[in-house]
Amino acid sequence: MSAQEKFTNELINEDSPYLQQHAHNPVDWYAWGDKAFKKAKEEKKLIFLSIGYSTCHWCHVMEKESFENEEVAKILNKNFISIKVDREEMPHVDKYYQDVYNLLNNRAGGWPLNIILTPERKAFYAATYIPNVSKYGRMGIKEVLNKLADVYKFDSLKVVSTSLQIESALKQYKNAYKGEKKDLSLALVNKFVDEIENSFDKENPGIGTAPKFPHAASIETLLDIYATFKNDKALEMATSMLKAMGNGGIYDQIESGFYRYSVDEEWMIPHFEKMLYTNAELLSVYSKAYRITKDKFFKKIVDELISFTKIRFEDNNLLYSASDADSQVGSEKEEGAYFVFDYTLTSNFLKENGYNTEEIEKILNYFNITETGNFEHQMNNVYLSDEEVPPNLEKVKTLLKELRSRRQYPFVDYKILTAWNAMYISALFEAGKINENYSKLGLKYLDTLVDKLYVNNILYHQRLVHKKPKVAGLFEDYSFIISASLKAYDYTLDKKYLSLATKLTHEAKDKFYKDSNWYMSNDEFESMASVYDSSYKSSLSNMIDNILKVAILNDDLDLQELAKSNFENNSLLLASQPSSAAWLLRTLIGFEKGYINLKANKNMLANKILPDHPFLLRKVTDDDTYLACKVDVCFAYSKNFKEIIGEINTVIKDNEKL
Structure with missing residues (x-):
């Protein structure tokens, strides 16, 4: 051990780059698992749970101020069992405790997320960044830890009682929208557009104020609303946001790539981390914007994003997860220095x-x-x-x-995450409708992803380069790789991709669907999936869309019914505030208007240009006649391609009416 590595804790045995960053803290960190939980129970100590990720600026700040501080470490090591979680490695754990934070603080959380638990893992305190000393109107970490340790020492029954009340309230909070069912209709489309307009910043086009996030799911939904209903207001808001971001400081004007969010409302100053999921979603959105408007500005962004991702994130046809906000300057790290x-x-x-x-x-x-x-x-x-x-x-x-x-380029987190890679692959297929080379690239990436992370019929959540995958696939991995496979099928008409999507859809249902709820993992830690869009589009809303498409492509009425029941189960939430569940609203449009499925043999479908419409599919059959169908009815057939496309265009035109 070098002089710089005075301390070494349990995290030295972990693969996660984020956990490795904390392996030489004086804090006696443990990874999430039985060893830490057993120790907390045996020693009757509170658990200090800290959740973050390797490229998070405020995670670095808190580490430097507190977790490298021997006084803070002494308090933690004496009174707590300290656990570190990589939120990218365990998004289901992060999601559960983000909900705890939201419940206790009545606002959205973030990272780092710090939770205090009883030895039985019941939460009773939640905070994000905690300063080393009291400032910014926040209590310092030493004061927080000492007070909570004293409360538990002298009144543990009260702490346990409080934690049980929180757990009960959290269950009620999560089920609040599950009971009552609402009739869903496409009137929600106008409500969604109105809600976006009400929170729309006209001066600096974007949704909400500082800190300002891209909200890619909402923008893509606006674009698909325009494509379906020719709603000019939806298009105007979407394209003005994309112009503002593409010209703004949230976009790296020199090397390309979008940063995660802007700290100001003018899109001027970002936090400088670049996430694969941010750039995946925005690649899809800019691709659609170009195809609708033919504005070359949007195509320029598409080309630059793909070039950037290949240069900075690609490794043997797989993609790293993120690059850091901070760069090394001498012996210190500074945000944005590169x-x-x-x-x-x-x-x-x-x-x-x-x-x-x-x-x-x-x-x-x-x-x-x-x-x-x-x-x-x-x-x-x-x-x-x-x-x-x-x-x-x-x-x-x-x-x-x-x-x-x-200057030194920021640290790049070299985890290969199945869900995020799949999101980017799906975006490449959208970009491929501008330049077919991008679809070819997407296919190459998908084949590699399946080869390396779907091993012996087991889907995995992540892998590190040159290491075998260990963590079993989570719900979001299934959701997004199914989407990518369906797009690959649409591009290639190769039945193996539809077979993979169908197989994984049924597998996901068996693993994650229980008592009419979807769960983010298939282990003892049950965190319910949500239709709320968060850092990226809801994996549950995306799965409902997958189920709908797989049902249509396989003429599977059971899956169609499952999609319908999922809309019903989430109807109160969607009806109450559709802008919080943009991707579910978009999926509802496909459900209510009905995906159009063009069927024929492969030779008849290959190399044919179809209308560029978000709710149009194609399916290979043995027929020598074109057949245009919805999920349970066919509305046109012809041996003439132009004739069948005319019929489809008529339906698309009729669908413009809300």
Whole structure:
């Protein structure tokens, strides 16, 4: 052990890059599991549960301030059993305790998430970032830990009672929308659009205020609403948000890639972590926006995103999960250090490369690089101004990349997550409708993902490069790989992809569907899946859409009925606030209007251009006649392709009426 590694704890035995980051803290960390739980019971100690991920800025801040602090470690080691969880490795555990936080604090949580549990794993305290000393209106961690330890020491019965009340309240909270059923209709489409408009920032197009997130599921739903119903308001809001983000500081204007969110309402300053899921969802959205509008700005973003992902995240046809917000500067890490620009340094660098004063001024104005800066230490996060575009813009960007390359690129979390890879693959198939090479890339990625993470008929949640997968597939892994497989089937018409999607759909139902509820995992820790869209689209809403498509493609009325019952079970929530469950609303449109399924033999379907419509499928049969159907009825047949497409277009046109 080196001088820098004075301490080593149980996390040294874990594969997760995030847990490895904490392996040399003075805190006596344990991984989530029986060893830690047994120790807490035997020693009658509270559990300090801390959930985060490897590229999370505030997780790093809390580690530096508190978990590397020997005084804090002494309190934790004396009075608590401390457990670290990688939320990307265990999203079901994270989801459960995010719900606890929401219940106790009446607002959404985030990371790091810190929960205090009884030895029996009953939660009674929840916080996100806790400062080392009292500040920002928050109690410092030493004070928090000492007070909670004292409360448990002197009045453990009260703590246990409180924790049981919280557990009961959480069950009621989760079932609040499950009992009463509402009639669902497409009137909810207008309600959804109105709700988005009510929270829409017209000055800085986006949903809500600071901190501002992309809300990709909502934007894609707006685009599909336009594609189905020709709702101009939906299209205008969607495209204005995409323009604002694509020109803003939430998008890396030099190397591409969207950061996770903007800390301000103007899309100017992000937290600088780049997540695979963020870029997967936005790749799909920008692809659809281009296909609807033919605006080349959207296609530019699509091309740049795919290039960025290949350069920074790809490894042998699989994709890493994220890159960090913080970069190494000397012996310390600083947020955004790799990405931001210094005015003087940038000016001098451009001068060294042959630009004159006037040209340099135009370049700096275009990228909003100023002497005063817009970020810490008078540094600048670049975003595009309305100034004239500099000549040879790509050459300028190449030079700015070169200037960046003198700094250390942030840490990249090299976990291969099945769900996030599948999300990106699905997005490539959407982009493939612009450029077929992207569909070919998606197919290559999918085949590799299935080969490496669906081993001996077992789907796995994740793997590390050059290591065998260990963690069994979770509900979200099934949900998103089924979607990717269905898109692969639509692109190739190869029955093996439909067979895989069908098999995994039934397997998911057997593993995760119990008592009319879907669960995020198939272990003793039961966390219910939700139709709420969160960091990304709801895996449950996505699964309902999968079930609907698999039902239609296989003429399976039992699955059709399962989709219907899932709408009923979530009807109160959707009817109450459709903007909270955008992806479920989008799925409802497919259910109510009915997916259109074009059937014929493979030769008749191959190389035929179909209308670009979000609710149109195709199915290979042995027939030498085109047949256009919905789930339980066919409405047209013909041996002539143009004729059948005319019939389909008539139905699509009729469907524009709400």
